[in-house]
Amino acid sequence: MVERNVGQMSLADVLVRARRGSILDEVEAVVDWAPLRSLLGKRGGDGAGNSSYPAEVMLRCLLAGIWHNLSDPALEAAIADRLSFRRFVGLSLHDQTPDHTTLWRFRQELAKDGLIEKVFAEINRQLEAKKLILKQGTLVDASLIPARATPPRKARKDGEDTPSADRDARWGRKGKKSVFGYKIHTGVDAGHTIIRRVHMTDASITDTEPADRLFCGDEEAVYGDQAYYTHARHARLTEAGIKDRLMRRSNKHHPELPPRQKLRNKLIAKIRSAVERPYAVFKEHYGLRRMRFFNFARNQTHIVLACCAYNLRRAAGALAAQRPESVSV
Known part of the structure; x- marks a missing residue:
């Protein structure tokens, strides 16, 4: 199989590409796509067979699908129909459109050998080079997302339990609400709310268990709610020279926090609240009120892709805000 040659422009393509101004x-x-292109490598070999689309084109397709909350069939239709999509993914007017099964297979390729995590790291490397990751503080938080599958049901008398179609999802609880699904844990840079660390678990895992994986080690401080504070974590942060800005909670020895700690928690909460922005975008704009797939591996790939999409979109907004406004004479 050889890699398909796409993006060769005709005069009509040149005229179409001159019209710009969309989110894409x-x-x-x-982003500089050259390092990502090198990281992704070639998808086609030297043998005979149908040609494959370049990996960069496929990655662009999946990112566009996340920004516009499209299923794979809807994304196929959008790429075929919308000029802005074709321009962004790198397809000329006469190139064939990847079908939804091709998009599905490429997503599976990203899950192999940690490739999607490498893409996420490269994007963040570029954003750090652009001074968009400030390292003044890391905000940590977690959010439950229901599984796409129906939860398992207990059987009636003398019957067998009905398992869920998603055997990787588990029950979790936040406050008084129980959710069957997964939990996303993130470490977010306080400056522009760029996601620096992401970790996914089933919903049964508590917020604090994977928390140390969300710290980068180069931040000035770590901010989190009461669920993240432990004496051992405080000691580790202090030893690393990182300020502990984790909110304190009462316990059986100190059932009432002193006024000073209450004020400290209140001040931390104002800064920490920015960590909710990525989750709001995921759920309101990227369709992640519920997971899209039926197992852990596929959902994890989709979540990391969503983090890549979010970071690129946030970076675009931050850079646009930094540009001086044009002055009319």
Whole structure:
């Protein structure tokens, strides 16, 4: 199988590409695709067979699908129909559109050998080089997301339990609400709420268990709610020279926090609240009120892709805000 040659422009393509101004065009200016192209490598070999689309084209397709909350069939239709999509993914007017099964297979490829995590790391490396990751503080938090599958049901008398179609999801609880699904844990840079660390578990895992994986080690401080504070974690942060800005909670020895600690928690909460922004975008704009797939591996790939999409979009907004406004004479 050889890699398909796409993007050769005709005069009509040149005229179409001259028209810019969409979200996709704003993101295009944020990232240098050459390192990502090298990281992804070639998808086709030297043997005979149908040609494959370049990995960069496929990655662009999946990112566009996340920004517009599209299923794979809807994404196929959008790429075929919308000029802004074709321009962003790198397809000319006469190139064939990847079908939804091709998009599905490429997503599976990203899950192998930690490739999607390497893409996420490269994007963040570029954003750090652009001074968009400030390292003044890391905000940590977690959010439950229900599984796409129906929860398992207990059988009636003398019957067998009905398992869920998603055997990787578990029950978790937040406050008084129980959720069957997964939990996303993130470490977010306080400056522009760029996601620096992401970790996914089933919903039964508590917020504090994977928390140390969310710290980067180069931040000035770590901010989190009461669920994250432990004496051992405080000691580790202090030893690393990182300020502990984890909110304190009462316990059986100190059932009432002193006024000083209450004020400290209140001040931390104002800064920490920015960590909710990525989750709001995931659920309101990326369709992640519920997981899209039926097992852990596929959902994890989709979540890391969503983090890549979010970071690129946030970076585009931050860079646009830094540009001086044009002055009319």
